[in-house]
Amino acid sequence: MPALLTYFVLLLVLILITGVTYFLQRFINSLPPVEANEEKVSVLQGVVYTFMVLTVIYILTTSYFFIAGTPWESHLMEWLNIVVRLMHITFGIAWIGASFYFVFLENALNRTDNIRDELAGNLWAVHGGGFYYLEKYKVAPKEIPRQLHWFKYEAYFTWLTGFSLLFVVYYFNANALLINKNLLDISPLTGILIGVGSFVVAWVIYHFLCRTSIIQKGIWFALLGVIFCTAFAWFYTQVFTGRAAYIHFGAMLGSLMVGNVFFIIIPAQKAMVKAAKQGVPVNAALGKHAGLRSLHNNYFTLPVLFVMVSNHFPTTFSNDYPWAVLVAISLGTAGIKHWLNLREKHVATTWVLPIAVLVLLAVAFVTAPQKTQTGTCQTEVSMQQVNQVVQARCFSCHSPKPTDDVFKVAPNGVMLDTPENIANLKDKIMQRVVITKTMPQNNKTNMTQEERDLIRCWIEQGE
Ligand code: HEC
Numbered sequence: 001m002p003a004l005l006t007y008f009v010l011l012l013v014l015i016l017i018t019g020v021t022y023f024l025q026r027f028i029n030s031l032p033p034v035e036a037n038e039e040k041v042s043v044l045q046g047v048v049y050t051f052m053v054l055t056v057i058y059i060l061t062t063s064y065f066f067i068a069g070t071p072w073e074s075h076l077m078e079w080l081n082i083v084v085r086l087m088h089i090t091f092g093i094a095w096i097g098a099s100f101y102f103v104f105l106e107n108a109l110n111r112t113d114n115i116r117d118e119l120a121g122n123l124w125a126v127h128g129g130g131f132y133y134l135e136k137y138k139v140a141p142k143e144i145p146r147q148l149h150w151f152k153y154e155a156y157f158t159w160l161t162g163f164s165l166l167f168v169v170y171y172f173n174a175n176a177l178l179i180n181k182n183l184l185d186i187s188p189l190t191g192i193l194i195g196v197g198s199f200v201v202a203w204v205i206y207h208f209l210c211r212t213s214i215i216q217k218g219i220w221f222a223l224l225g226v227i228f229c230t231a232f233a234w235f236y237t238q239v240f241t242g243r244a245a246y247i248h249f250g251a252m253l254g255s256l257m258v259g260n261v262f263f264i265i266i267p268a269q270k271a272m273v274k275a276a277k278q279g280v281p282v283n284a285a286l287g288k289h290a291g292l293r294s295l296h297n298n299y300f301t302l303p304v305l306f307v308m309v310s311n312h313f314p315t316t317f318s319n320d321y322p323w324a325v326l327v328a329i330s331l332g333t334a335g336i337k338h339w340l341n342l343r344e345k346h347v348a349t350t351w352v353l354p355i356a357v358l359v360l361l362a363v364a365f366v367t368a369p370q371k372t373q374t375g376t377c378q379t380e381v382s383m384q385q386v387n388q389v390v391q392a393r394c395f396s397c398h399s400p401k402p403t404d405d406v407f408k409v410a411p412n413g414v415m416l417d418t419p420e421n422i423a424n425l426k427d428k429i430m431q432r433v434v435i436t437k438t439m440p441q442n443n444k445t446n447m448t449q450e451e452r453d454l455i456r457c458w459i460e461q462g463e
């Protein structure tokens with residue numbers, strides 16, 4: 001019944017959105033496209049979008065109240081997760097794509113052949129069956145064109161959806177995914193405040209460092225960056241589960257990137273446009289500083305992407321030194337970005353790529369399972385013994401009707417209720433229970449090392 005009701009509310013609201021949007025669009029289109037109206041049109045469009053966003057939030061919150069405590073609740077969370085994640089990835093691709101493209105442009109500009117005085121360089125390109133010709137101005141054109149494209153919403157929306165995803169995945173499930181009581185016993189609210197607060201602290205420190213003259217000295221600034229990242233990586237792994245620590249590290253870097261766009265790059269561009277429009281000299285230092293921040297962002301991209309992907313690979317975050325792995329992978333991936341940047345500038349280097357690759361390979365070796373962890377297996381292990389352990393340690397979550405206080409449906413659809421199911425999932429069980437020890441989650445059911453050894457011996461003895 002509640003489901004049916006929600007459905008009707010949903011339908012009604014959807015019809016409402018469509019209707020209102022249609023009429024507003026018609027109204028917008030009926031306005032004559034003269035300059036004075038342009039602002040009004042964009043305001044109206046803003047109203048439409050805000051309205052749509054509010055409606056979606058309304059739908060989701062009302063559905064939540066209808067289904068809280070029922071199995072549909074986790075279904076709703078799953079779909080929220082899917083939708084927000086997809087949006088996050090899409091905006092992220094647009095943003096990082098633009099970042100790569102513009103740093104490439106900057107690196108690849110022709111700065112010498114037949115360049116007009118006011119230009120820094122130009123570039124010919126062919127793409128999608130069309131030829132493109134781009135020019136970069138040294139500071140700003142004498143007259144700012146009316147149609148000037150700004151790249152900013154990609155960044156803002158990536159951050160907003162990422163922040164929402166942090167809530168959907170980690171903060172709404174803080175007890176299960178954010179906090180590891182065996183590591184640090186804090187309340188969900190404390191955990192969330194630490195997480196969100198850390199982004200603000202990171203920005204303040206980073207911004208302060210950027211205000212000093214060290215920002216001009218590439219190599220020293222990079223060194224400071226490594227220290228900064230190490231400190232945060234270490235801190236996160238001391239307070240959160242491995243996986244949450246990684247995602248917070250990525251979200252922290254991502255927040256710096258968006259902070260750069262929102263607080264530095266866009267305001268600088270606005271000031272430059274304003275100066276150019278008023279005919280006063282444009283402060284070139286503004287553009288230079290914005291350019292540096294944009295370059296930092298460029299170096300952050302690959303580490304951030306790694307972190308986002310690492311979430312699906314427990315070997316990365318569950319080892320003895322997760323913070324060191326995080327730093328090493330950040331260094332390795334930023335190194336690869338550095339090599340790419342040098343290549344685009346046609347600067348020959350022999351050491352950057354090999355070292356970056358070596359650092360990454362070293363991580364793969366360091367995180368490999370150690371033979372010494374495993375004792376010898378004496379007697380044959382029976383399926384019954386294995387089944388007993390699994391029932392005791394896994395069943396509270398991985399069963400058709402979980403009894404766990406957080407998980408009301410089997411996580412990832414993994415059910416370990418029959419010997420066949422257990423046998424079918426052997427490889428994954430080996431990975432999660434024996435090698436990475438990431439199951440039972442946070443060892444909530446207190447599985448012992450002997451039990452892990454038993455599972456390993458059973459898998460190693462084969463059929
Ligand atoms: C407190 C609840 C809980 C307990 C207890 C638990 N798990 Fe899990 N398990 C999860 C959650 C949540 C996930 C999904 C997130 C993840 O992959 O970390 C998961 C994922 C898995 C996966 C990965 C499935 C995939 O699609 O990759 C395997 C395998 C697994 N668990 C096995 C086990 C085994 C074996 C045990 C017992 C030794 C166990 N789990 C105990 C919560 C639990």
